[in-house]
Amino acid sequence: MDSFGTRLHRAVTERGPLCVGIDPHPGLLARWGLDDDIRGLDRFARTVTEALGDRVAVIKPQSAFFERFGSKGMAILESTIRQLRAAGSLVLLDVKRGDIGSTVAAYASAYLDPSSPVHVDAVTASPYLGVGALAPMFELAAEHGGGVFVLALTSNPEGAAVQRARTADGRTVAQLVIDEISQLNAGAKPLGSIGLVVGATIGDTGHDLSAVNGPLLAPGLGAQGATAADLRVVFGSALPAVLPSYSREVLGAGPDPDALRAAADRALTDCRAALGAR
Numbered sequence: 001m002d003s004f005g006t007r008l009h010r011a012v013t014e015r016g017p018l019c020v021g022i023d024p025h026p027g028l029l030a031r032w033g034l035d036d037d038i039r040g041l042d043r044f045a046r047t048v049t050e051a052l053g054d055r056v057a058v059i060k061p062q063s064a065f066f067e068r069f070g071s072k073g074m075a076i077l078e079s080t081i082r083q084l085r086a087a088g089s090l091v092l093l094d095v096k097r098g099d100i101g102s103t104v105a106a107y108a109s110a111y112l113d114p115s116s117p118v119h120v121d122a123v124t125a126s127p128y129l130g131v132g133a134l135a136p137m138f139e140l141a142a143e144h145g146g147g148v149f150v151l152a153l154t155s156n157p158e159g160a161a162v163q164r165a166r167t168a169d170g171r172t173v174a175q176l177v178i179d180e181i182s183q184l185n186a187g188a189k190p191l192g193s194i195g196l197v198v199g200a201t202i203g204d205t206g207h208d209l210s211a212v213n214g215p216l217l218a219p220g221l222g223a224q225g226a227t228a229a230d231l232r233v234v235f236g237s238a239l240p241a242v243l244p245s246y247s248r249e250v251l252g253a254g255p256d257p258d259a260l261r262a263a264a265d266r267a268l269t270d271c272r273a274a275l276g277a278r
């Protein structure tokens with residue numbers, strides 16, 4: 001199996017640099033004329049999958065919106081993952097896991113072992129128990145062609161107090177995360193398999209992303225206020241590695257599948273223009 005970095009590079013080359021989230025917010029279910037229950041969740045996830053699974057490079061289900069319905073929600077998440085992968089999009093499960101290493105090993109087998117019912121192409125992970133504690137995820141990802149996106153500079157305003165705090169050597173916590181992930185990706189071609197999450201909302205923070213050599217997931221576009229034009233300010237010379245991510249901005253166009261596709265196409269056109277030809 002090719003590495004996640006290779007598979008992502010291929011998907012972006014073929015389909016364009018875009019990630020669309022599946023975030024079935026109660027408000028969106030209502031706007032779509034669906035009840036906030038298991039049937040509404042199923043219809044919402046199925047509609048997005050059928051509309052976008054064969055055209056968007058990466059689809060990012062937000063686990064929380066499935067988890068809130070318990071085991072029935074998880075069953076829908078499992079079938080959504082299967083349908084998305086069958087349609088050819090890479091599935092990035094936004095689940096932000098992180099713990100002591102021995103527990104991270106269990107999260108790794110849950111999401112990155114091909115024999116698991118919730119096996120996905122990549123997951124999001126939190127580094128606040130130490131980047132090193134995520135090693136079992138990095139190892140299983142490498143073994144099975146999976147990817148991990150580690151939070152570095154998140155899109156929400158509350159993140160800055162923790163992420164931009166200074167460590168003993170004067171670097172910010174975020175720069176320490178960035179540097180550790182850069183080491184893990186060193187020498188990988190065309191792209192490493194360990195990505196970072198850097199919000200499109202954060203402006204020019206002066207962090208150095210030039211050595212990451214891995215994908216940079218950029219949430220915060222659309223509903224949180226960032227525009228594709230902001231990507232240039234946030235990422236500078238690291239722009240070619242950016243994977244822009246939209247959820248509500250695209251999902252709000254539903255439930256008509258043509259309208260969903262048109263919204264995703266608009267987002268992709270904006271991102272292509274901002275990132276340069278890709």
Ligand SMILES: O=c1ccn([C@@H]2O[C@H](COP(=O)(O)O)[C@@H](O)[C@H]2O)c(=O)[nH]1
Nearest residue numbers: 062154155199219220223224246247248
């Ligand atoms: O820094 C981060 C990390 C993750 N997210 C997630 O992305 C989507 C954003 O949804 P929008 O509707 O496009 O605002 C959501 O699932 C977040 O949990 C993020 O926003 N910022």
